Amino acid sequence: MEVASACTARHIPVTVVDVDRPLERILGAFPVRASLRARRTPRCPNHPDHGLRSPVGDPIRGIVLPDGTELTADLVITCAGETPNTSWLHGTGLADHLGIGIDNACATVVPGVYAAGDVSYLYSQDRRAPFWSNAIARGKAAAASVVGLTPIGAPNDDYFWTELLGLSIKVVGPLPLTGEPTHIQGNLADGSALLTWNDGGGRATVVAYGIRKPVTRLRAMVDSHRNSEPKPIPQNGSAVPVTIIVAMYSTADQYGGLGSRVDSASRRT
Known part of the structure; x- marks a missing residue:
């Protein structure tokens, strides 16, 4: 969709063919439907399609949908997704159908072997999340574990951003999203x-959603929700006044895009 967004911004007509609405499998139905309503444009119609598409012409000048509809274009781009390249690990016990499973230290089931990057997934999540932010976080955790240190940060970083038809979308927190949001600030x-x-x-x-807010601010909001649950009040002893000084250091906003491989020819997996 980032390619489609770039084209529509330059007034180039684009047709998107997919089994779901754009990004719905990652973001969930609510934000995607709201995004498409807010940015509905005749330059980028979406064709839901649950069958195989066939290319037309040599060189390719379009595709034919299962119902016989032919879509022609000056350029056809396929986004075929990605599959973990673990065939070379066959027989080692390291990989399964999801990829290479790891714990919070990026350790695999084989002692002394660690994994990081898009090919890995956390046992606790039971799914891969191939975002740039996660690849960086797991690289740091694996490097620390290899040299015998305890990783400082978590092996996952639930953050990514993308753009949908000119609408900036930045997410911090677990995905996918189900149901409607518990709180809305602004105008959808x-x-x-x-x-x-x-x-x-x-x-x-x-x-x-359509707001360019630094990721550090979004992380702080997620942390505030995590820490907003009431804490038990000690019942024994007397209250002691405490002074707390908090020094906060923020780094520059680190942007990670929603990774997808865009190839000139599709492949089925």
Whole structure:
């Protein structure tokens, strides 16, 4: 969709063919439907399609949908997704159908062997999340584990950003999102809002929808939701006044895009 967004911004007509609405499998139905309503454009119609598409012509000048509809174009781009390249690990016990499973230290089932990057997934999540931010976080954790140190940060960083037809979308927190947000700040119809999902278990996801807000601010919002649960009050002893000094150091906003391989020819997996 980032390619389609770039084309529509330059007034180039684009047709998107997919089994779901764009990004719906990652973001969930609510934010995607709201995004498409806010940015509906005749230059980028979406064709939902659950069958195989056949290329037309040599060189390719379009595709034919299962119902016989032929779509022609000056350029056809396929986004075929990605599959973990683990065939070379056959027989080692390291990989399964999801990829290479790891724990919080990036350790695999084989002692002394660590994994990081898009090919890995956390046992606790039981799914891969091939985002740039996660690849960086796991690289740091694996490097620390290899030299015998305890990783300082978590092996996953639930953050990514993308653009959908000119609408900036930045997400911090677990995905995918289900149901409607628990809190909306702003105006969805205008394509400018801050959305919050809270799963009731102390985990929150914040979506900056059409708002260019620094990721450090979004992380702070997620942390505030995580820490907002009431803490038990000590029942024994007397209250002691305490002074706390908090020094906060923030780094420059680190942007990670929603990774997808864009190839000139499709492949089926």
